[in-house]
């Protein structure tokens with residue numbers, strides 16, 4: 074479903090990736106862990122075209138993104154980036170809801186304007202998703218009137234309304250207190266259980282262990298270890314993984 | 324409430340004290356004594372476009388020349404002192420004289436009944452006439468009687484203006500400089516110009532595109548304006564002028580400037596009969612303040628129209644400039660940035676001059692309304708562009724990324740997500756700019772637009788009621804801008820509420 078092959082990426086003179094590869098199969102839930110600054114967000118951002126890369130290849134649902142290192146991608150590249158984005162839903166640490174729109178408008182804006190859905194159909198879908206995540210009463214609220222956990226759930230709903238084939242989460246609970254984090258995690262858990270292909274960056278190790286089919290450990294721009302959660306969490310092979318886990322699980 | 328009243332009371336008292344202090348107390352020693360003690364006399368004139376009266380020497384602009392400069396030097400010599408010119412806008416020579424800025428004003432000031440209420444006049448030193456000037460190819464205007472339905476230019480505050488205003492059906496255009504009316508006449512913006520003969524002789528006669536139409540009309544007297552209480556100075560100046568006339572020095576000065584004609588022989592009568600210097604030109608009658616309101620309100624209407632239309636241009640053009648600057652490739656981003664810097668880095672007044680008086684040099688002649696609209700709008704567009712840019716930059720980066728990750732194109736994301744938030748952030752600034760533009764619109768009076776400020780200066784110059792009319796005009800401006808800022812504040816609040 075998502076495949077990253079031999080990715081090179083540098084910021085100015087700082088090289089971050091020198092040949093990273095990563096696969097996510099359809100229906101699989103992959104969790105990325107690792108110290109902050111190790112490149113987890115950048116991988117996600119490369120996958121949906123928010124970040125350019127220098128070398129390598131990314132394929133999403135059969136659509137190829139090449140090493141797009143130009144400031145202005147060609148028409149064809151730009152179109153591919155957009156097609157990839159339509160296959161993927163993205164959830165950010167900072168929610169990034171549109172503050173000037175109500176919850177309902179936040180969710181229906183893209184289906185109506187991008188997919189050309191009728192407003193009625195889009196609203197019906199939006200209400201359906203909101204019902205599932207217990208936010209139906211908030212349809213007409215503005216983001217500033219919601220708690221952090223509610224905002225993040227709306228952000229997930231907004232991404233889901235586009236009917237993506239896979240979801241990317243970049244530390245979805247890092248700006249939430251534990252109680253609200255729980256609400257958000259259970260929404261994601263439900264998605265994974267329903268078979269959604271997901272790629273999650275998180276520091277919630279308990280959650281990672283619970284939902285992940287596979288855990289990928291990043292350190293300083295390289296994947297140092299990958300495997301099923303039982304192996305990684307109980308019996309890590311690489312010393313740096315052990316150090317990292319000791320630090321965060323303490 | 325009581326405290327508020329107390330503060331108000333203090334404010335009124337304070338204002339009273341300031342006004343009292345600002346009004347000059349009557350000089351105790353006579354101006355003549357002061358001149359002698361000082362060693363030079365200060366005479367007020369407007370040397371800006373002031374040929375042939377008093378103007379910077381084209382060969383050495385640091386020196387003033389003109390027939391009145393020669394006359395001032397002769398007078399000074401007779402008094403045993405030096406002459407020093409004090410530069411002042413012509414419109415406000417008399418208020419400045421009253422304020423005590425100089426000893427007397429001598430700058431083609433016509434003797435009129437209205438002025439005689441405020442100042443003392445010396446014996447006249449020149450008999451002027453009004454000369455009608457038209458384009459060379461103009462055959463239908465032979466005299467002032469043919470001006471009905473025509474657009475005629477003249478100078479603000481002159482007797483020619485009074486003559487034209489007194490004629491029915493003539494469209495009068497008032498200028499504040501002597502060069503511009505003839506320029507506009509040559510360009511076809513005017514059908515004729517009526518101005519004092521010395522001005523016509525200097526500016527129009529050498530212009531091959533223009534010709535004199537008909538004989539001089541009217542007849543009036545130039546005299547030196549002296550403060551009401553300076554009787555001693557008046558007596559002395561009259562003596563000096565009579566002597567200069569007797570010795571033929573006055574005639575030599577006028578001949579030097581091509582201004583001597585038979586009419587000047589009549590000056591002799593005045594020097595023989597010292598008190599017969601009555602004005603020969605009819606005054607527009609004294610009117611109650613109420614009667615000025617229709618004209619002021621009309622001016623205010625023009626001001627509102629210009630402000631609203633040029634602000635619309637600024638808002639639209641500003642947005643285009645910002646989008647070009649932020650999102651278009653070279654050379655458009657570069658062009659937009661240069662536009663913004665140039666327009667913000669040069670005075671609006673210069674931009675207006677170039678648009679209105681400069682462009683005709685390269686064959687583009689704009690009418691005043693269009694020039695005012697473009698001048699203000701294009702200038703403010705640069706400022707609006709910067710406000711939008713600040714607004715866009717203040718929208719968190721994540722907003723654009725979230726929109727893009729939903730599959731929106733950059734254009735759609737800008738239009739639906741970024742700009743609505745940016746405009747909200749920029750709104751207070753845009754409002755303030757509108758109020759500023761509203762006041763800056765007074766600058767377009769320099770390009771022959773008769774809006775509120777121009778109406779004021781015309782009325783004030785012809786009635787000399789600068790204070791009364793000034794307060795009324797200021798109140799009109801305030802009455803229009805204040806509701807605007809209230810409205811803007813409400814809009815701002817509403818948007819804020821929507822956001823929450």
Ligand SMILES: Nc1ncnc2c1ncn2[C@@H]1O[C@H](COP(=O)(O)OP(=O)(O)O)[C@@H](O)[C@H]1O
Nearest residue numbers: 084085089107108109110111112113114115116
């Ligand atoms: N826009 C950028 N410009 C320069 N350096 C960046 C930029 N984005 C990320 N980096 C650098 O790349 C590295 C990886 O960042 P990131 O992918 O955000 O790490 P993580 O998500 O694992 O915390 C960090 O060292 C960070 O400083």
Ligand SMILES: [Mg+2]
Nearest residue numbers: 113114115244
């Ligand atoms: Mg990160």
